[in-house]
Amino acid sequence: MPAPLRCPTCHAPLDIPPEHATTARCSYCGAGVLLTERGGHVQAAAAQQRHADAIADVLAQLRAGSMIGAIKVYRDHFGVGLAEARHAVERLQAGQSGGPVPPRTRTASTRGPRMFGLGLAVLTIFTLIYFETRDPADAPATPRPAPTELLAPAVPAPPVDAGPPPFAEPVLRFGSEGTGAGRFEDARSVAVDGAGRIYVAEYSGGRVQVFDSAGTFVTQWMADPRMPLVDMAADRGGTVYIVQSGRIRRYEGATGRALGEFPRPQRFGYDDVTVALDGSLWAATQNGVVHLDRDGGVRRTVDLKRAVDEDASPERVAVDGNGHLFVLDRWKGEVYHLDPDGKFIDRFAGGDGGSGGAMTPEDIAIDGRGRVYVSDMGTAIRVFDPSGRVIGTFGGSDVVFGLAFNDRDELLASHRNKNQVVKYRLAD
Numbered sequence: 001m002p003a004p005l006r007c008p009t010c011h012a013p014l015d016i017p018p019e020h021a022t023t024a025r026c027s028y029c030g031a032g033v034l035l036t037e038r039g040g041h042v043q044a045a046a047a048q049q050r051h052a053d054a055i056a057d058v059l060a061q062l063r064a065g066s067m068i069g070a071i072k073v074y075r076d077h078f079g080v081g082l083a084e085a086r087h088a089v090e091r092l093q094a095g096q097s098g099g100p101v102p103p104r105t106r107t108a109s110t111r112g113p114r115m116f117g118l119g120l121a122v123l124t125i126f127t128l129i130y131f132e133t134r135d136p137a138d139a140p141a142t143p144r145p146a147p148t149e150l151l152a153p154a155v156p157a158p159p160v161d162a163g164p165p166p167f168a169e170p171v172l173r174f175g176s177e178g179t180g181a182g183r184f185e186d187a188r189s190v191a192v193d194g195a196g197r198i199y200v201a202e203y204s205g206g207r208v209q210v211f212d213s214a215g216t217f218v219t220q221w222m223a224d225p226r227m228p229l230v231d232m233a234a235d236r237g238g239t240v241y242i243v244q245s246g247r248i249r250r251y252e253g254a255t256g257r258a259l260g261e262f263p264r265p266q267r268f269g270y271d272d273v274t275v276a277l278d279g280s281l282w283a284a285t286q287n288g289v290v291h292l293d294r295d296g297g298v299r300r301t302v303d304l305k306r307a308v309d310e311d312a313s314p315e316r317v318a319v320d321g322n323g324h325l326f327v328l329d330r331w332k333g334e335v336y337h338l339d340p341d342g343k344f345i346d347r348f349a350g351g352d353g354g355s356g357g358a359m360t361p362e363d364i365a366i367d368g369r370g371r372v373y374v375s376d377m378g379t380a381i382r383v384f385d386p387s388g389r390v391i392g393t394f395g396g397s398d399v400v401f402g403l404a405f406n407d408r409d410e411l412l413a414s415h416r417n418k419n420q421v422v423k424y425r426l427a428d
Contacts, residue, residue, distance in 0.1 A: 167392030172423035174215030182217040184419040190402040194236030221256020231272045262296030302342035318364045328364040348388025365403035375400035
């Protein structure tokens, strides 16, 4: 029997929500609750305002006695390293910077100080996140376009300041904030097919927009609007693979026509999918990676808890032209290198990133030369050679989520906090 849903603010049990509901309200404390899903399991998170879900979840983990869980939630949501996350959670636990939210009692006098403490903690963290992720070189914000302007046209990227030759330079930017054509609200996934069509997906609502290779809006279609869209990939023929509810579904990229669903693994749902050059797929689960044929049949399963160590937590996977696998462990900030047979070769990055390693990674991709690219909240994009040596960084301090390469070895990156997709050309 599944564990009952609890309010992340006061920890009271929630009434059973209707099927497919995405929001609820706690009948005890009145807090708004967002119903989210990972690996096929529904979870409850506070929905008062952006990032308040993370604070409430951290406090809920602390109340449950899970310091490790609290640190993981804090690190995943706010883009800091392990040491910074541990320090911040310890401060919350000790009652500093607003303090933790204590278990709710039925006396009315506790509500005001408790909610004030939560609000102060959220406000403090929001301020830190803004100044950590803000690019000092950004120009003043462009005035919002008139309501009659339906499209956000692609514009050439601004010139790069003089200095050492960059590892990669932006050659195209498109997108802005909103819900119209070519606008984004929370775009985290990006993919590109063999014809150069670019697909950009929102985390919530199931919206997928299609652009040509120049960043001009073509059309849009919808995946499942009820559940978070956690990853997306496209093959050379224009089939788009989307991960939602722990399942992989196929769509015709140009039209959004549904093409069927892969069988869901019995034990763990899928968290990520990528397409190999031969058209087969590799997918990540909570326990390892799975090699699939084009119809979803399982060719091979690699248990990373046995191949690497029992604490491995794979969330993203990429494959190079020789079939070598690079698996991203976002919790540890590490990349695991496996040979085509799934045997462990090496691991790199991790720790506090003193040598340039990825500290708070989001996605992973591989270029035509076998170099490994990791989007990192601390330093937008880090580049490693196949042996794990850091050879470059670019993108400033932007928050970058999804990564995808086209056939010209140009990198598409979703700069989520700027509501833009940026195309980078690699230096020779």
